[in-house]
Amino acid sequence: MKEKKEIIARPDKKIYREGNTVVKMFGTSYSKADILNEALNHARVEETGLKIPQLLGVSIVEGRWSITTEWIEGRTMQEVMDENPERLPELMEQFVDLQLTVHKQRAPLLNKLKDKLNRQISSLKEELDATGRYELHTRIEGMPRHNKVLHGDFNPSNIIVQEDGTCYILDWSHATQGNGSADAGRTYLLFSLQDEKIADLYLDVYCRKADTARQYVQQWLPIVAAAQLTKHRPEETEVLKKWADVFEYQ
Template sequence: MGAELIATTATKMVYRDGDKAIKVFNADFPKAEVLNEALITARVEETGGINVPKVQEVSVFEGKWSITYDFIEGKTLKQLMDENPEKLPEYMDMMVDLHLSIMSKHCPLLNKLKDKMNRQVADMDEFGEASRYDMQTRLDGMPKHTKLCHGDFNPSNIIVTDDQTMYVLDWVHATQGNASADVARTYLLFSLQDKKKADMYIDVFCKKTGTAKKYVQSWLPIVAAAQLSKKRPEEVELLNQWANVFEYQ
């Protein structure tokens, strides 16, 4: 492959080839998950009103599945936040507005967020049967919405171009569900790196939408338990703390 390696994770390598970005997954990565990512992204594309790198091709290269997307030239919002800390309030405002724009959309062919979270909690052997039951009962009682939820909305998944257009990457976890659940997940993702930014994000969201902070926080134990199902060692300690908290002041 005559392309430039631009990113590596535990499950894939990402290359740039001109105006294309090519995700090449590990040889043992499930085919169904690759095809599912391409399908979800295509469905979000078709929803309209969101800047998404378009899927160009799904193929196999040297026995490895790959997805080819449009390459978007720019910097991640995380890079901009790190490079310009004095502009953090402005960037947070932009990020919340982008999140609200996404959640104003509906994509009825996506999986339901509550169904996905219920499966994730059910698979958590780390919790006892009573704890899983309590969490699933709480999840079942939460309001049911059908808003488009990204599922991994964080500054690293937002590309800002030179003309300030924002593109949202990595839609593999997208579902339809409750907006506050998606905000709670963003809060936790921020918290894993920087609690100050996490608090700023939830404050801006609640102010813009008139949502009670306690309502967003009520999703945190469930979202933390679902995130634990990804079994990332560096996240376990903090997520366990949130997963075991059920009341907020």
């Protein structure tokens, strides 16, 4: 038997390394469909040829649904950023280049971002009133329709940097197809919840490299903030509700 080395242990998820594989074990809060959807998304993205760990199996381990992928040797880009703050500008360029490489791909069978966002917003009956939800649905419908592969949770902890600089992108549970600016809006939101300055640096680099107007990414912010409310993290609720208020942005 190969030794199991724990990477992450949360109440509802356990990730460990076993030989040259990584096993992600899900708790009962995940439905069978959630897990199969993550595996299917991963498989669809693997077909694009992007550098991502190979999906090796979906199974029941110790009574829990699990996804097994190839182990990628290296450190997360988050770790590299934290340990070398002076390298942040250079790493941010690399981070955005990677995101734009994802957006260049096409995977016509992935779920559509707009469908996912509309579903998420419809579920927020406690957090947003009918008027607020209506505004967000209308805004989604008004956004240009694109079909780029979107990671959906693109942040430095989902990137493994190898010794020679090669990067692998992990965690395709939120992958969809749609508008690249929405994906950038979500990344900006994730950075903002941690550090405003780093978020601003990200948005500058993204808009320059993608040749996109800041306002265009900003139009997605109320929508991606509302979507983040579905995670029900009490420490984020107040700020997300403000962001999701369309009228504050006009």
